[in-house]
Amino acid sequence: MATYLQDAMNEGILSQNHRSMPFMEMLKECILVFKQKQKIPNNYEVYFTSSATECWEIVNQSLVKNHSHHVFNGAFGEKWFEYASRLGKTTSSSKFDFQETFEGNISSSADVWCFTQNETSNATQINNSFFGKLNTEALIALDVTSSLGGIELDWKSGDIWLASVQKCLGLPAGMGIIICSPKAIKRAEEIGDYNHYNCLLFIRDNFKKYQTHYTPNILGIYLLMRVMQQVPDIQTINSLLKERAKDFYEFISQETNLDLLIKNEEVRSQTVIAIKGTVDEILVLKQKAKENNIILGNGYGAWKDTTFRIANFPAIEDWEFDKLKTLLSQ
Numbered sequence: 001m002a003t004y005l006q007d008a009m010n011e012g013i014l015s016q017n018h019r020s021m022p023f024m025e026m027l028k029e030c031i032l033v034f035k036q037k038q039k040i041p042n043n044y045e046v047y048f049t050s051s052a053t054e055c056w057e058i059v060n061q062s063l064v065k066n067h068s069h070h071v072f073n074g075a076f077g078e079k080w081f082e083y084a085s086r087l088g089k090t091t092s093s094s095k096f097d098f099q100e101t102f103e104g105n106i107s108s109s110a111d112v113w114c115f116t117q118n119e120t121s122n123a124t125q126i127n128n129s130f131f132g133k134l135n136t137e138a139l140i141a142l143d144v145t146s147s148l149g150g151i152e153l154d155w156k157s158g159d160i161w162l163a164s165v166q167k168c169l170g171l172p173a174g175m176g177i178i179i180c181s182p183k184a185i186k187r188a189e190e191i192g193d194y195n196h197y198n199c200l201l202f203i204r205d206n207f208k209k210y211q212t213h214y215t216p217n218i219l220g221i222y223l224l225m226r227v228m229q230q231v232p233d234i235q236t237i238n239s240l241l242k243e244r245a246k247d248f249y250e251f252i253s254q255e256t257n258l259d260l261l262i263k264n265e266e267v268r269s270q271t272v273i274a275i276k277g278t279v280d281e282i283l284v285l286k287q288k289a290k291e292n293n294i295i296l297g298n299g300y301g302a303w304k305d306t307t308f309r310i311a312n313f314p315a316i317e318d319w320e321f322d323k324l325k326t327l328l329s330q
């Protein structure tokens with residue numbers, strides 16, 4: 001990453017105007033290589049925004065006709081629902097237990113169904129197979145903020161995919177990504193929303209020319225391009241991370257006194273692992289980690305003092321996991 005930053009300085013891309021040829025060529029290459037490595041279908045479109053949170057709002061403004069239905073088991077999904085509820089269109093929700101596999105029938109007449117595919121707050125995920133079975137006229141919107149770049153997603157089973165770059169993609173914070181199927185684009189055209197600076201169609205009109213409607217995060221786009229050029233394709237990353245998650249889950253259950261927050265193996269996230277202990281155990285571990293320059297993610301909300309979270313993201317190296325294991329088995 002340090003080399004890429006230095007290159008960005010040396011190449012002068014950072015001082016380019018965002019309507020200049022060099023910028024446009026970079027944006028084009030970035031989207032191309034991102035789609036290639038993530039195996040995103042050709043007819044899906046990729047746009048950059050400021051954050052995943054902004055994408056939640058874009059979905060509501062530009063893709064929901066009347067009503068969005070939100071299915072969630074944790075804090076990020078709930079927050080999406082709450083934001084959407086304040087924006088004026090009808091919302092409804094199904095909340096499910098985070099230890100359970102979601103199998104509920106959705107009988108909602110909503111025109112967009114929203115899911116948090118990987119719920120970062122409690123380290124659970126909904127599997128591809130679930131989305132593949134949904135049969136509806138509604139658009140399927142998925143928050144993949146903490147899984148995009150780390151797991152193989154079944155793009156065809158969703159219409160709107162949103163994320164930001166600082167989690168699983170391992171980049172500096174400050175950029176969001178929204179990926180749309182042809183069905184989603186068609187919907188945006190039917191709705192024809194041009195009332196906000198960040199309307200999907202307005203973004204799209206600019207991206208068609210490899211431009212952006214406001215000065216974008218040029219460094220973010222450059223770094224994403226460089227990282228995507230260098231990483232293996234998503235199938236390879238997916239297998240490596242799957243193996244490492246499995247190994248780490250086994251290690252926690254078999255070789256430590258700690259517990260896994262998520263008991264149901266089927267719903268355990270591949271990219272975020274939540275580990276549970278007593279308040280004292282967690283306190284001691286966090287102190288030890290700090291002394292060893294390891295950053296443990298805090299537990300979320302009510303689990304703040306009794307859990308911590310480990311990111312199984314591609315940018316994290318195996319030796320870092322080994323170091324963590326040594327620490328946890330002491």
Ligand SMILES: *Cc1c(COP(=O)(O)O)cnc(C)c1O
Pocket residue numbers: 051052053054076116118119120121143144145146163164165167176
């Ligand atoms: C972090 C996170 C977000 C918010 O991302 P921002 O880039 O801060 O807007 C949304 N959804 C999930 C699942 C997240 O993990």
